[in-house]
Amino acid sequence: MISFLFYVFSALALASAVMVVTRKNPVSSALFLVMTFFCLAGIYVLMDAFFLAVVQVAVYAGAIMVLFLFVIMMLNLSPDELPAFMNRRIKWAAAALAIVLTGSLLFLDLSRRLPASPAGELKGEVGALGDLIFGKFLLPFELTAVLLLMAIVAAVIMARREI
Amino acid sequence: MNPALWITLGKILVVFALTLGTVAYMTLAERKVSAIIQWRKGPNRVGIWGLLQPIADGLKFVFKEDYVPQTANKALHALAPMLTMAPALMTFAVVPFGSTLPIFGMEVKMIVADLSIGILFIFAIASLGVYGLAVGGWSSNNKYSLLGGLRSSAQMISYEISMGLSVIPIIMMSGTLMLTGIVDWQGNHLWFVITQPLSFLLFVISSFAETNRLPFDLPEAEPELVGGFHTEYSSMKFASFFLGEYANMITASALIVTLFFGGYHLPFIENLAFFDNHGFMLGMLHVITFMAKTAVWLFIFIWVRWSLPRFRYDQLMGLGWKVLLPLSLVNILIYGIIILGFGLGGTS
Incomplete structure (x- = not known):
């Protein structure tokens, strides 16, 4: 049951993370980021880290993202008014960075150099x-x-x- | 399935039904109390004393046209009422509404989920309620709605801080984040409203602001913003915002009772010898006590709304940041010194 829920939350988190970077509308992006944070909180709960999960929701979803949304709504830019930093070169750089990061995490995990999870020590x-x-x-x-x-x-x- | 799961499902069902039923009758109570305050009769046509009015209102909402503005963001416009309703109904899961009740030979705890971080859970979920208002205001593509949404997000963030900080002395004294633990500490010692009057005042003011009730209902101030964030909403979507607001009010009242007025404890009466061998009666007494206390606070919420004028927006922000926030920090310092100096508090 727990591993099933883990895959559900992970899939949802990944899907909404992809939506964050592909949406044209900044408000939708921000809301999908909230969804990602929520799924991460769900994964923390599965690891018995209740405190971390609740703080994740309260601080990131409940406070920081509300401020983000506040600013986005205040500026209220339409997609074609957005500044030109969304050009092709930036996109390629971001993609390269993402691949390097994923690769190094995979390498650390496969070579068993990641430290053990502290969740067992804390037990929530x-x-x-x-x-x-x-x-x-x-x-x-x-x-x-x-x-x-x-x-x-x-x-x-x-x-x-x-x- | 094991019996524990069935019991939890049953409790969820009961709490859900009770909350929604109370919400429905709060709308009637609001109109009746306001009528009494304003020397009127209030709704009295549907049923005896207007008691069937909420059902008539509900039917009216269902049959109204659900109008969505052409320029609105359709998906987010539909999502916003759900974002308001869901957190409002979720928070009640960790509020203890009684001690234990023996049912079919099992001691059933009168709380849906007794989390070790109960009070933080409430703050985390309650802080999500603002998304419904902000998204609803933005997606309507109307300047009044947008202003209402912006106001609500600024207001909620400002008052969340003093609300969270006002509870810290309680956590320091009782030494637990569990709401059942806080209630039991008050049952064994004194109610927190007596030992911590300043925390109580800060918490009540902040919860009025968090529930968008007068004198803090700036997000929907009708003389300036038409209807605020819900200007472009009709039919059941509008009703969802309405229900969410009342559900928040019920949770806020239940929380004030739990944190400051001893929760389900009724001093002296519950210690009578009669209850020693009547466990079921004691359990029922606790549930009824909790409901009665919550009802008193719901009445106070309505009473305040029909007695006080609305703040100006800069006054609201000034009160939040320049008065409540410093006061709550000083409050923590004072109780820290008291607890250290006199060795009070339940930390083991």
């Missing part, structure tokens, strides 16, 4: 994750906070030239 327990974040990985966690603060300051400066 929020407490276990909290112990890891605030214990073993405290420094990287705090550094992320500083990085986010820097991003906020930069965004404010870019939005208003004089403060």
